[in-house]
Amino acid sequence: MNNGTPHNTTGTMSANVSYYNENFVANSKFAIVKYSDRFFLQACMAFEGVSQYIDFWIPANIPGDGSIIELSLAANGGNLASYSRFPDGVALRARSGRLLMKYDWQTKRMEGNFSFEIQNGSTIVQISDGTFDLTGIVDGVSNSSIYGVGTFTAYSDQLGSFEAQEVSIELKDRSHVGLPNYWQIIGRMEKPEFPHPQRSHIALQVVEHVETKIHTLGNNPDAWASYFQEPDVGIIPAVNGTLEFTTLPNTGHTEGRLDADFRTAENVLIHVSGIFDIKQAKR
Known part of the structure; x- marks a missing residue:
């Protein structure tokens, strides 16, 4: 089987997803990426035009x-798990759960069992009987030759001011799963100060060749957004x-504004x- 390993990671991941009554069996985008303070684990199941992701952020130590x-995997803990589903536009963090795992640094292998719960409005989704066995770790420094120059600023009463230190605009290929490609626009910010370091990004996506400039967010297959x-x-x-564009990204330049509610x-x-x-x- 071709595991589709853009991050030089191979292996398996599976779980049961209650609300959709589906068995998640990953078949692409396996990843273990090491950052200074965290490991990022990911796997994707792409089937019949739907892409599902299970992600984990766990301490590097x-x-x-x-x-x-x-x-x-409690919502107020330092370890993160999330379940995402496209084109539905579902991207939700675990609010409870646990992960049992082991890590062998010599073989760069991680194995684990997990279960967690997410909530989408009034809907509760159980991710249960999860397992993964992944090998291959890469450093979390982007090797992409494409990046962006410009600005991305935002404000929220709850989360405060956002002023991106790094921006990017990139066309993402989904042809291998029978879905249209999309443009991804991201602003990234890090705050090292007290009371604790924060890492944030806002990601905007719009399907390639879509000419509409004003998009209503929420269950929209043409445009969606997330805040991390x-x-x-x-x-x-x-x-x-x-999500309103003054200039669409297919020109290599995108400009616009975001005015949206994000659900925790x-x-x-x-x-x-x-x-x-x-x-x-280009770099």
Whole structure:
């Protein structure tokens, strides 16, 4: 089987997904990426035009001797798990759960068992009987020759000011799963200060060749958005609001504004308003 390993990671991941009554069996985008303070684990199941992802963010200082450890996946904990589903536009962080795993640094192998719960509005989704066995770790420094120059700023009463230190605009290929390609626009920000470091990004996606400039967010197959902030809220999807482009990204330059509500795992709405002006460039 071709595992589709853009991050030089191979292996397996599976789980049961209750609300959709499906068995998640990953077949692409396996990844273990090491950052200074975290490991990022991911696997994707792409089938009949639907892409599902299970992701984990876990501490980089976990034991590497193969001993079994238990990590809480509670919403207020430092370990993150999420389930995403496209083109439905579902991207939700675990609000409870646990991960039993072991890591062998010599073989670059991670094995684990997991279960967690997410909430999408009034709907509760159980991710259960999960297992993974992944080998191959890469450093979390982007090797892409494409990046962006420009600005991305936003504000939320709950999350405060967002001012991107790094921006990017990139065309993402989904032809291998029978879905249209899409443009991804991202602003990234890190805050090292007290009381704890924060890593945030806002991601906007719009399907390639879509000429509409004003999009209603929430269950929209043509445009969607997400806000990620670690360690406070994890990844949260836009469930309503507007994404408006002055200039569409297919020109290599995108400009516009975001005015949307994002829903947390605790079913709290966070309103975010922002503007962006980004040009594609090569390193």
